[in-house]
Amino acid sequence: MNVGIVGGGQLARMLALAGYPLGWQFQVLDPAADACAGQVARFIQGDYHDETPLMALAAWADVVTFDFENVPAEAARILGQRVAVYPPAEALAVAQDRLDEKTLFWELGIPIPTFATVDSLEELQSAVRRLELPTVLKTRRLGYDGKGQRVLRTDRDIEAAWQALGSVPLILEKFVPFEHEVSILAVRDREGGTVFYPLVENHHRDGILRLSQAPCRKPELEQEGWDYARRLLERLNHVGVLAIEFFVKDGRLIANEMAPRVHNSGHWTIEGAETCQFENHLRAILGLPLGSTAAVGHSAMVNAIGDLPERSAVLSLPGAHYHAYGKTPRPGRKVGHVTLRADDPGMVSAGLERLLPMVGFRPDEFG
Amino acid sequence: MNVGIVGGGQLARMLALAGYPLGWQFQVLDPAADACAGQVARFIQGDYHDETPLMALAAWADVVTFDFENVPAEAARILGQRVAVYPPAEALAVAQDRLDEKTLFWELGIPIPTFATVDSLEELQSAVRRLELPTVLKTRRLGYDGKGQRVLRTDRDIEAAWQALGSVPLILEKFVPFEHEVSILAVRDREGGTVFYPLVENHHRDGILRLSQAPCRKPELEQEGWDYARRLLERLNHVGVLAIEFFVKDGRLIANEMAPRVHNSGHWTIEGAETCQFENHLRAILGLPLGSTAAVGHSAMVNAIGDLPERSAVLSLPGAHYHAYGKTPRPGRKVGHVTLRADDPGMVSAGLERLLPMVGFRPDEFG
DSSP states (O other), X not given: OEEEEEOOXXXXXXXXXXXXXXXXXXXXXXXSTTOGGGXXXXXXXXXXXXXXXXXXXXXXXXXXXXXXXXXXXXXXXXXXXXXXXXXXXXXXXXXXOHHHHHHHHXXXXXXXXXXXXXXXXXXXXXXXXXXXXXXXXXXXXXOOTTTTEEEEOSTHHHHHHHHHHTTSOEEEEEOOOOSEEEEEEEEEOTTSOEEEOOOEEEEEETTEEEEEEESOXXXXXXXXXXXXXXXXXXXXXXXXXXXXXXXXXXXXXXXXXXXXXXXXXXXXXXXXXXXXXXXXXXXXXXXXXXXXXXXOSEEEEEEEESSOOOHHHHHTSTTEEEEEOOOOOOTTOEEEEEEEEESSHHHHHHHHXXXXXXXXXXXXXXX | OEEEEEOOSHHHHHHHHHHGGGTOEEEEEESSTTOGGGGTSEEEEOOTXXXXXXXXXXXXXXXXXXXXXXXXXXXHHHHXXXXXXXXXXXXXHHHHOHHHHHHHHHHTTOOOOOXXXXXXXXXXXXXXXXXXXXEEEEESSSOOTTTTEEEEOSTHHHHHHHHHHTTSOEEEEEOOOOSEEEEEEEEEOTTSOEEEOOOEEEEEETTEEEEEEESOOOHHHHHHHXXXXXXXXXXXXXXXXXXXXXXXXXXEEEEEEEESSOOGGGTTHHHHBSSOHHHHHHHHHTTOOOOOOOBOSEEEEEEEESSOOXXXXXXXXXXXXXXXXXXXXXXXXXXXEEEEEESSHHHHHHHHHHHGGGGTSOTTTTO
């Protein structure tokens, strides 16, 4: 089978690497000449708005998927006329707009922060009065890794935030003083079968995920998260992996956002789960039985942001697995990750204390 | 780092797939246009006796290794003048000739079957009288997967075996009525550090490996095997993975043969060990710390010979991991393998009963 992927970043790269053992071929489409998945897969350099490369990918592939959700709707439509495309267009569309996403969460009974849409400075000021500070102003579209967001703590932040973001439709959310952040990774196959990975605990800095730990032993939250994920999977008629990020406050989940794709907080599954998220996404879109999502021991995944840690130092840590994405180092850029896996959670914690300083944090930074 | 591999079969393919996560690039050299590693790595089609493709590989690579041991000595010499080459030429040379191999085993105190060299029918007849039937006649060079071998059970087999194999130098071995076959996979790094994988129990049919199970809980044999492996690694100044196959008779190991490379009986390590044999081979030749060889639960690896089993059926087995090599099906050809991994050995056994019929065996074939 030939699998086409729109987007050629690290997610596409890890999809290809997970799929080769099953005998499949991969081709990625990306506008950037140095798209890192192009190092390990066939590569079409082209714009997502240009029909020619999309047609070339559709002609070659038996099935097409995405490594990001902000695919132009027209691109998905062009592909969908010629080849099987997963996830479905609606899942992409909902994930592209925070208002649609929140509306869907609300319809499905998934708790969300109070919010208001904002299209003018006046609306922003009135929404701030209604929600009360602190709040978070976010662009409705094209936000990721903390981009397109401003936290409003005092009245003086209002106008600056409007100046920075006000050229596009916005949403204002009540800031959630959360105790933890967690995520759920769920997979649905073409026949409607579903599997769910153990709950993951996440830590961000500057809007970027830094550390994920799994399995996060909070059975009640896990069941609640799986239940919300099931509602979304079924409502969207989703096929493939779906990730949902939650805040935890007062022992309850509050949904932050979803991604209809493999997700950074699931990278630990490569070594830490019986079947990794990348393989299960491929199994789902290719109509094969989903694999076990059971954790194999305990895992901690640390992102390498901006630059890679030194290989020898990392590989001397027991249970360390090094993942370099083949990307040019640049401040703020995700260029790799390291997963620590061990049967004993104490070994993971001990390794983490040594690993965190290698990627620019204190040993107890997320303790 | 750029890693060149002489030979583009499934071992090269799995080396590349294990190495991409570490950010390395791979290029393989193989005479066959459809060499299966060429589907996942840069590819030079060329003859091992032709200097031009060898020079091209050496010019591109930071280090060169092999996916088979029968590399022409001249090819290794040409490469070695221009680029770091591992394993060392002596390890390749010894593994290419059963007489050299047995002589080395004998020198190092590693038990071997009684044997005699044979260069004429008269020598064969006299050797058979000395060793007594049953015996095994083998070509000294270029044997693999049972090719170049004949078992001699009665006097009538002698002349037929000579007719089949007698055009090249031969060796006659006393047939070992073994209870089990096992193998040891060992790794040595460039500084002389060594690690050893758990003992593997192997089952062959028609000279081809069919089933490997690990870890094989026979502590005394494991220590003995590691000791022999250590002697070989040090004597050869080996760098990379070295595999040794043994017969087990009366509770002792008798060495059958060695391979100075990653080995079929180590494929289970992809899912079943903390660091797989492919990654550890690469870590060794690239001067990085070796990874833990500890087993993660229990594993059984089954080869797919001639044709691949049905994907859906295999993937519905708990803990099954499917590996297709991208090779055209052909009788007797290794086209893939399946590994069953679970924390509970009973789950592996139960899965094996269902898996074996999918690759043409009875459920209790190797019980």
